[in-house]
Amino acid sequence: MACRGKSVTPPLSITPGEVHVWRTHLTRDTDTLILLKSLLSPDELARADRLRDQGKREEFIACRGFLRETVARYLDKDPAALRFETGEQGKPRLADGGPLRFNISHSGGLCLLAVTVGCDVGIDLEQRRDDLPYRDMARRYFSPRERDELFSLPDGEQLDAFYRCWTRKESWLKGCGTGFTQSSDSFDVSLLPGHPPALIAHRALPGEPARWSLADIAVPDGYCASLAIAGDRPVVRYLP
Missing domain, CATH: 3.90.470.20 (4'-phosphopantetheinyl transferase domain)
Structure with a gap:
């Protein structure tokens, strides 16, 4: 209270x-x-x-x-x-x-x-929308590598992959403190099923992937969330 x-x-x-x-x-x-x-x-x-x-x-x-x-x-x-x-x-x-x-x-x-x-730490949470125009958003905000990987997946897997990519990108941008003032297509994160969350590459700042760890966050059905932290992969504790 x-x-x-x-x-x-x-x-x-x-x-x-x-x-x-x-x-x-x-x-x-x-x-x-x-x-x-x-x-x-x-x-x-x-x-x-x-x-x-x-x-x-x-x-x-x-x-x-x-x-x-x-x-x-x-x-x-x-x-x-x-x-x-x-x-x-x-x-x-x-x-x-x-x-x-x-x-x-x-x-x-x-x-x-x-x-x-x-x-530094960043976290992003998104409520899933089945009617989201995710293909248009991916073409606008994702890197060429991310778009290619997303559109290579079967249609039934693409929306989940979109949200994985979006929350991982935004959590890292929030961790840096730049938000979307930094070009979101200048770096790549993982999004394919079974691949661990990671900042894979940054074309303007090639040393960044070695400095950051990403993690998926457990949330209720209908949501997706990711965490980014500067340093080694953290121990995540969930608190009520």
């Missing part, structure tokens, strides 16, 4: 080489939303107010409140006292510095938060 002051739950600890992946549904009752809203900064409240759709506004409040509550437990601080800032491309981070790193993603009412220490 959201509350002001330090959390009543025990502080959390994390060691280098671990990634904690938290999952929550963003549907909240009115009283909980009021409590979560009380944790947000003036900037976050202004961002929420700019969302005209009530459902999206409530999801934003629930997502940011969840982020504050969870990160505060690692720092043993008041969730409302946390100060966030964003990098040049909008990636959130703690304004006071320190080794804790995190990244958050939400889609279709579900939210994932990845927390680690000492290295």
